[in-house]
């Protein structure tokens with residue numbers, strides 16, 4: 001299946017959800033104008049890493065973010081991977097990804113599993129407990145958030161059963177490790193024989209400069225499109241039939257020996 005994928009590589013105003021909501025709205029319009037089928041945003045687009053202010057900033061039960069994403073999906077007829085947002089649920093904060101189809105129906109929600117100590121995430125955010133695979137635009141897919149990409153053993157558990165054809169990643173990845181970002185994403189594409197679509201932010205907060213370099217990678221690990229360090233809408237068409245050829249040649253999923261991997 002051919003799909004036009006768009007990545008909103010945006011700057012995020014620290015602790016200013018209303019400004020950020022306007023930004024994601026502008027990018028939904030741009031993606032629709034570009035004829036995209038799927039649009040993905042970066043991690044924590046509502047607040048940035050304003051972790052010490054989550055008491056006042058986190059979206060209660062994600063109600064507002066879900067309304068906005070659902071409305072954008074419907075208005076612009078886009079399947080949306082809603083990056084992630086900081087939410088408050090039952091007294092705890094989560095870093096949560098919402099996914100909506102182009103009719104505005106929620107397909108999935110996922111709380112980030114692996115919390116990033118170097119950015120103090122574990123002090124404020126509660127880790128999720130569920131996995132994240134789903135069907136979007138007719139394609140079996142999976143999603144992860146930023147630091148999650150360093151855990152191939154977990155990603156395998158969501159990529160193998162499908163096997164999923166696209167892995168979507170939402171991130172706030174600092175510039176000083178951007179070489180690792182690219183290599184890790186290419187490795188995830190090769191080992192899972194899947195497209196990887198990864199949205200990073202640009203700009204900076206009080207502690208980090210973010211490196212952009214959002215990527216669309218094919219199942220052989222080749223870069224289809226890569227953004228620079230500026231705000232941009234990155235767009236590329238992919239053909240999910242490409243996976244079949246790669247999987248036909250090197251059948252890693254049927255060659256696995258999971259009974260020996262514990």
Ligand SMILES: NC(=O)CCC(=O)C(=O)O
Nearest residue numbers: 116146147172173174177
């Ligand atoms: N927001 C994050 O999870 C950042 C992860 C990161 O920078 C890394 O090197 O891993």
